Amino acid sequence: MHNPQLNAHGELTHLLSIEGLPRAVIIHILDTASSFLKVSHRDVKKVPLLRGKSVFNVFFENSTRTRTTFEIAAKRLSADVINLDVTRSSTAKGETLLDTVDNLVAMHADMFVVRHASSGAPHLIADHLRRVGRDNVHVVNAGDGRHAHPTQGLLDMYTIRHYKNDFANLVVAIVGDILHSRVARSDIHALTTLGAAEVRAVGPQTLLPSAIEKMGVRVCHDLRTGIRDCDVVIMLRLQNERMNGALLPSAREYFRCYGLTPESLALAKTDAIVMHPGPMNRGVEIDSDVADGPQAVILPQVTFGIAVRMAVMGILAGN
Amino acid sequence: MQHLHIRNARLIDPRNGVDEQLDLFIADGRIAAIGRPATDFAAQRTIDAAGMIVCPGLVDLSARLGGIEPELGAAVAGGVTSLACPPDSKPLLDEPGLVERLVRRSDTLGLARVYPIGALTQQLAGERLAEMNSLARAGCIAFSQAKQAIVDTQLLLRAMQYAATFGYAVRLRPQDDFLAREGVAHDGEVASRLGLTGIPVAAETVATATALQLAAHTGVRLHLSRLSSAAAIELIRQARCAGMPVTCDVAVHHLHLSEMDIGYFDSNARFDPPLRSASDRDALRAAVAEGLAAICSDHTPVDADGKQLPFAEALPGATGLELLLPLTLLWARQTKLPLAVALARVTSDPATILGLDAGSLTVGGPADVCLFDPEESWCVTPEALRSQGKHTPFLGYEVSGRVRMTLVGGRIVFAA
Secondary structure, eight states, rough: OOTBBBTTTBBBBBBSSSOOOHHHHHHHHHHHHHHHOOOSSSEEEEEEEHHHOOOEEEEESSSHHHHHHHHHHHHHHEEEEEEEEOOOOGGGGGGOHHHHHHHHHHTTTTTEEEEEEETTTTHHHHHHHHHHHOSSSSSEEEEEEETOHHHHHHHHHHHHHHHHHSSTOOOOEEEETTOOOOOHHHHHHHHHHOSSSEEEEOOOGSSSSSTGGGGGEESSHHHHHHHOSSSEEEOOOOOOGGGTTOOOOOOHHHHHHHOOOOHTTSSHHHHHHOOOOOOOTTTTTHHHHHHHHHTBOHHHHHHHHHHHHHHHHHHHHOO | OOOEEEEOOOOEEEGEEEEEEOEEEEEEEEEEESSSSOOOOSEEEEEOOOOOOOOEEEEEEEESSSSHHHHHHHHHTTTEEEEEOSOOOOSSSHOOOOHHHHHHHHHHTTTEEEEEEEEGGGGGOOSSSSHHHHHHHOOOOEEEEETTOOOOOHHHHHHHHHHHHHEEEEEEEOOOOTTTTTOEETTHHHHHHTOOOOEEEEHHHHHHHEEEEEHHTTTTTEOOOOOOHHHHHHHHHHHHHOOOOOOOEEEGGGGGGGGGTTTOOGGGGSSSSOOOOOHHHHHHHHHHHTTTTEEOOOOOOOOOHHHHOOGGOOOOOOOOOOTHHHHHHHHHHHHTTOHHHHTTTTTHHHHHTTOSSSOOTTTOOOOOOOOEEEEEEHHHHHHHTOOOOOTTTTTTOOEEEEHHHHHHHHEEEEEO
């Protein structure tokens, strides 16, 4: 099948999903991020890679945090950044997604960073740009529905590589609401592509998508089994609306069964790291003692996230 | 009325078990003779159909019309001479006056024959029974809820009892509303990978089992539309073995496609019910081959505005009237099924289900005829389709089987 993210030379033209990305492309992004990390530590935190380019942050779904990290990354690459909060403007007036895109293309956008509540929306935009002959405009998926959040997946891989060096012998547990999580799907694709020894999906049946084992994960319904002897624990955010009784009886019961506490974390390897895409619900999916403890690498994830997003934008602009 | 003589064709009539080189003679809108004409037959027009197949005009169990004229034009271009039209049109077919208007309009056009399916409940809301008797007098040949479910099972029971009172057939598309809530794709590996909300097979089996139980209780003539799963087919098989006269159909795209055809969010592959797993598809193919289910086009014209949207927001459905014959032929070739058996699924079988005097080439019967070139291949493109619906996952397919002529009541309504 035609891979919509790669051009005829196998180079990345859009970042829509980690699914289908060759291992070499992922490694290249992580290596590039490594070099950009140094930029963030300098007094002058800028490189001129995207000078004169316009990056449009088009968020059809609110997310101040993700938008800010993309904005910082683009600005450190010297791009002009335009933030559009589309939830409150065009679509509210009845404009279709592709009409909005056409208008922004007419304003000479060079790159779209798109967040949308519907799975597949960035694919639709990339496909549309190809059909109207605007292959020179790049699309970065900043989260689409439950489908993918590829830059989060990449920054998670960056974090894991930073602390564990290699993926070959790693056991990674992803715990929580995998059903609604685009982060989980991106992490699973990335980890299986990079050759992690075992990826475990841990949660109650109501929060696991059907046939998830087809993505190459081992399903564990018991937290203790899921965490035992693992190297990396990725906790997922449990959104408040999931706790209304339809999927889970209560936050209290969820924490009792699936919350990460110092006691449950003790089952993992002693040097295991704890990750979380944020924002955290302390006392719901993670105990504060773990979140603030020595094994948590949640804030470094945020720092690495800027460098990874710089790498993605820099590579796309060059292709 | 013209006297027509169609010669040199291979004549396939599944109902009468005919498949051989035979001439067809038509007079006064009816089949006058097959093979040899009456001595006084004088043809005003002779059509040489060497290399062609002559079969009964196709009978489509489910086609939505949208614009009546272009879609009925598409029907005859696809060899379809009779079609049943579900009640979820705009306006809904829940008022006798609206049904009469549709019948009058299609009669005036004189293209394919249109058989309206009336609404089982007012506004299809599943709350109050529709005026079935008045609707039947206006021309409805059966009653259904189209895509809507009747959540209130007591009302469903009452609707079946009332329909059974008059001997009307009830058609249901079995899908449990709660289990299918917000679902847009088969609840399986593709939906899970793409992050789409799934519709579990149980949504279909639960509703099928409910419908079968209530139909057995009421004795209503039940037809289940557009089954999508192996498990639901199995329920039908069991009911039939137990002697229940239930019938069902499968949409032609479900014979060829599976969840995998969604690819990267192709909204042309968004269907209701959804494309399911490859093993479901194989079970549907087997069920149709053995005659447990008929084939329908599930023709649903959707315009670009309805499809150029993220997958979950796009409208379900595809154009199908002009693909019904070629896709049925493709399935027959792939499964090495005799043509007469395959054509039965789109002619005599649906005619029997609908209780129509159609779908056969019987002397004295209406001359609804399809004449096609089985070898001529063509590419499915928007330009090649007469329907206003240009969206189908089969765009770009090279298919065999081109309709050359369609007759309705002995009149040539399409020729190419």
